[in-house]
Amino acid sequence: MAAGYQVLREPLWNKGLSFTPEERKSKNLTGLIPHTIESLQTQCARAMKMIQTRQTPIDKYLYLSSLKDQNVDLFYRLVMDNIRELMPLVYTPTIGDVCLQYSSIYTRPEALYISIKQRKSIATMLRNWPFPNPEICVVTDGSRILGLGDLGLNGVGISVGKLALYTAAAGIHPEKTLPIVLDCGTNNETNLKDPLYLGLRQKRVSTTMQQEFMDEFMAAVKEVYPEMVVQFEDFETEKAFKYLDRYRNTQKCFNDDVQGTGAVVLAGYIGAVDLSGVPLEEQRLVFMGAGSAGVGVAKQLMEYYTRRGLSEQEARSKFWLVDTKGLVTRDRGDNLAEHKKYFARTDNNGLQFRTLEEVIAYVKPSALVGLTATFGVFTESVVRALKASVDGGGLGRRPILFPLSNPLTKAECTFEQAIQWTEGTAIFASGSPFSSVTVDGITYHPNQGNNVYVFPGLGLGAILAKASRVTDEMVYNSADALAKSLTADEIHKGLIYPRIERVREASLVVAREVMKAARRDGVSELPEEQWVEWEEWGDVALMSYIRQRVYDPVSFGDARVRL
Numbered sequence: 001m002a003a004g005y006q007v008l009r010e011p012l013w014n015k016g017l018s019f020t021p022e023e024r025k026s027k028n029l030t031g032l033i034p035h036t037i038e039s040l041q042t043q044c045a046r047a048m049k050m051i052q053t054r055q056t057p058i059d060k061y062l063y064l065s066s067l068k069d070q071n072v073d074l075f076y077r078l079v080m081d082n083i084r085e086l087m088p089l090v091y092t093p094t095i096g097d098v099c100l101q102y103s104s105i106y107t108r109p110e111a112l113y114i115s116i117k118q119r120k121s122i123a124t125m126l127r128n129w130p131f132p133n134p135e136i137c138v139v140t141d142g143s144r145i146l147g148l149g150d151l152g153l154n155g156v157g158i159s160v161g162k163l164a165l166y167t168a169a170a171g172i173h174p175e176k177t178l179p180i181v182l183d184c185g186t187n188n189e190t191n192l193k194d195p196l197y198l199g200l201r202q203k204r205v206s207t208t209m210q211q212e213f214m215d216e217f218m219a220a221v222k223e224v225y226p227e228m229v230v231q232f233e234d235f236e237t238e239k240a241f242k243y244l245d246r247y248r249n250t251q252k253c254f255n256d257d258v259q260g261t262g263a264v265v266l267a268g269y270i271g272a273v274d275l276s277g278v279p280l281e282e283q284r285l286v287f288m289g290a291g292s293a294g295v296g297v298a299k300q301l302m303e304y305y306t307r308r309g310l311s312e313q314e315a316r317s318k319f320w321l322v323d324t325k326g327l328v329t330r331d332r333g334d335n336l337a338e339h340k341k342y343f344a345r346t347d348n349n350g351l352q353f354r355t356l357e358e359v360i361a362y363v364k365p366s367a368l369v370g371l372t373a374t375f376g377v378f379t380e381s382v383v384r385a386l387k388a389s390v391d392g393g394g395l396g397r398r399p400i401l402f403p404l405s406n407p408l409t410k411a412e413c414t415f416e417q418a419i420q421w422t423e424g425t426a427i428f429a430s431g432s433p434f435s436s437v438t439v440d441g442i443t444y445h446p447n448q449g450n451n452v453y454v455f456p457g458l459g460l461g462a463i464l465a466k467a468s469r470v471t472d473e474m475v476y477n478s479a480d481a482l483a484k485s486l487t488a489d490e491i492h493k494g495l496i497y498p499r500i501e502r503v504r505e506a507s508l509v510v511a512r513e514v515m516k517a518a519r520r521d522g523v524s525e526l527p528e529e530q531w532v533e534w535e536e537w538g539d540v541a542l543m544s545y546i547r548q549r550v551y552d553p554v555s556f557g558d559a560r561v562r563l
């Protein structure tokens with residue numbers, strides 16, 4: 001163990017003012033820090049005060065980021081204990097601005113930056129990562145960052161942000177997380193012209209060349225870190241589907257935008273249907289956006305229907321997908337992208353519907369899901385038409401309205417608009433957090449339908465189960481577990497997701513069910529005796545195993561009950 005100053009300079013060793021008298025002596029810290037001993041809570045109180053003095057979300061982010069670089073335990077204790085206030089800073093919406101400005105605000109490395117020019121040394125770069133045996137990586141090529149488009153290398157911020165939540169929301173040790181950006185060029189002219197841009201100054205390479213690069217990357221991962229789970233994040237549509245299909249049967253990986261989003265929306269949908277007064281079989285869903293998230297979500301919801309006894313045909317018929325050209329139909333006359341074909345309608349009798357208003361008038365949906373990355377496409381007339389089509393089915397019925405695009409500047413509508421235009425009846429979930437709204441003395445609370453409720457638990461479950469693959473059953477069960485994780489109080493309050501303060505508790509439940517699904521699918525490589533023991537003692541024993549393995553920073557002087 002290094003002594004003195006070096007201990008204070010190493011973020012994973014530094015405890016700030018929480019070093020005990022014995023540690024201060026043994027590590028030669030005496031005099032290098034103030035004599036006072038403080039608990040993590042006291043240090044958190046100081047940090048919160050500092051955050052409040054910062055004016056803009058980016059300034060607050062920079063303060064937090066610098067804190068993470070000085071004292072990892074303090075950073076995570078702070079985020080865990082103040083998740084409602086701080087998650088929007090380390091994640092969406094602020095992380096969107098961070099990515100937009102990443103090259104300008106860059107101060108120090110925090111990820112692996114792998115450029116296609118260095119493709120011959122991917123394995124070496126992976127080995128250069130200073131911490132041994134990472135368990136989870138989030139990898140992006142920056143080609144579709146949130147709803148902000150192609151940000152190139154600057155998209156690395158999303159890998160960093162998602163992994164901070166793996167730790168805060170699921171307790172994966174920070175040392176075991178690995179953010180990666182694969183730099184294949186960018187088509188973003190602003191970045192290419194920016195003298196400070198840190199990425200390759202060239203247009204994106206061809207699909208074929210990137211495919212070869214991905215193959216090399218995934219092979220290097222298998223060679224260097226065979227146990228690591230790979231989360232694909234924010235790859236543009238075609239690549240999102242293609243890479244998932246290509247690697248999912250041979251490596252431990254999943255796509256967060258397709259599968260994580262699918263699972264989180266399914267969990268919310270299960271709760272929303274209960275509140276809506278429209279029975280599951282009568283629900284009719286319009287999806288605005290037929291990209292990686294839209295199709296991923298539709299497929300996951302369809303799975304729910306088929307597990308409830310509907311045939312594939314019946315289940316598929318509940319979904320109407322809309323893209324920039326209107327309702328997706330087989331006979332629309334354009335060359336439909338492969339991923340859109342499955343849900344393309346064939347029952348439209350040659351009719352085509354260009355606008356969302358036309359689609360709503362035709363379908364009379366009970367639920368409207370937005371995954372377009374386009375602000376404001378749920379206009380007043382659209383939302384009022386949705387409400388009218390639900391009202392038509394009987395009094396007291398409530399529309400399901402999920403504008404899920406990120407960050408807030410891309411949301412299809414705001415919470416306030418949803419409340420106003422539906423007279424407070426909308427069952428609402430958005431991708432980024434909106435504040436509560438009070439109208440005529442009634443306060444309405446929004447839900448945040450974001451894959452943050454799924455990926456941390458899904459990843460943790462896959463790691464702890466030593467799963468050789470991430471199977472559909474594991475993904476489906478993450479949704480099921482999340483839906484069942486609400487408390488009576490949350491259900492009573494009309495919520496469809498656990499309060500964000502409980503995201504960690506919910507993630508551990510998700511992880512437990514993911515582990516069990518891995519076992520059922522025969523992909524868990526844990527010893528048989530271990531499973532026999534859990535099967536004998538049940539969920540309590542399994543949960544206790546999980547809790548013993550999660551990171552939960554505490555300090556000398558803390559007297560509190562931990563998860």
Ligand SMILES: NC(=O)C1=CN([C@@H]2O[C@H](COP(=O)(O)OP(=O)(O)OC[C@H]3O[C@@H](n4cnc5c(N)ncnc54)[C@H](OP(=O)(O)O)[C@@H]3O)[C@@H](O)[C@H]2O)C=CC1
Binds near residue numbers: 288373449
């Ligand atoms: N809440 C959450 O947890 C998550 C939210 N998201 C958000 O979802 C959004 C979309 O992501 P993703 O699916 O990966 O993106 P894609 O680029 O794959 O898909 C976008 C889709 O939206 C359609 N679209 C865009 N503008 C319009 C418009 N004006 N009218 C109708 N359709 C439109 C596109 O049509 P076309 O095909 O014709 O181009 C395309 O089908 C992003 O903002 C992302 O942040 C994603 C994952 C998780």
Ligand SMILES: CC(=O)C(=O)O
Binds near residue numbers: 092145234256406450
């Ligand atoms: C949340 C997320 O994964 C996205 O917006 O892409």
Ligand SMILES: [Mg+2]
Binds near residue numbers: 233234256257
């Ligand atoms: Mg994403």
